[in-house]
Amino acid sequence: MDGKPLFESDRLVFSTWTPDQLEDVFRLHDDEDVGRYLLGRRETREDAQARMNEWAKNYARFGFCKFRLIRKSDGAFVGRAGFGVHGPQNTPELGYAILRSEWRKGYAKEAAVAIRDWLFRETDHDFCWGFAYTANAPSIHILRSIGMVFTHTETEEETGKELTFHKYTREMWRG
Template identity: 80%
Template structure:
């Protein structure tokens, strides 16, 4: 990945990552409030490197990843949003995380809409998943607000916690 901007929303720029941006990933995921519903712990620099390696692999293999988010107005790093892969068919899984200082500004919803639209505009995928721990009410609210439809819950094996799954299909998209 080369860090080039790929697309924009009203206030955000979505780009790939460069190795020198490891500190941003670390700063984002080293906050327990941000990582509470991801890994449940403050993540290390090594965890950040694993994430970046996974995102680079996903981008090379699938053409998508968890993109770097910067604010258009000043270029400041605000978080990440994009797609991971889920299941044996590597179905796109929509996800986002923002620096805690950027919460409450509408960036997560704006990013979720932008990546949803990007997926259907730029790829031939027929649907994507969005899921969150059932206790993560703000994330579930965002998934529903962008038109994703509840499908089911599952108990995550690693944590024993309930996950709430949502789906969005190409047929639902009005882009």
């Protein structure tokens, strides 16, 4: 990945990552309130590096990843949003994380809408998943507010926590 800007929303620029941006990933995921809804804990620099490696691999293989989010107005790092892969079919999984200092400014929803639209505009995928820990009510609210439909819950093997799954299809996007 080369860090080049790929697309924009009203207030955000979406790009790939460069190795020197590891500290941004660490700062985002080291926050206790962010980390508890990702790995269930604050994350280490090693965790951040593993995430960046996974994102680079996904981008090379699938053409998507969890993109870096930069605020247009001042170039500040805001968080990340994009797609991971889920299940044996490598289905795109919509996800986002925003710096706590940037919460309640609408960036998560703006980013979720932008990546959802990007997926159906730029790829041939027929649907994507979005899921969050059932206890993460704000994230579930965002998934539903962008039109995703609840499908089921599953218990995560690693943590024993319940995940709430939502789905969005190309047909839904076409309206």
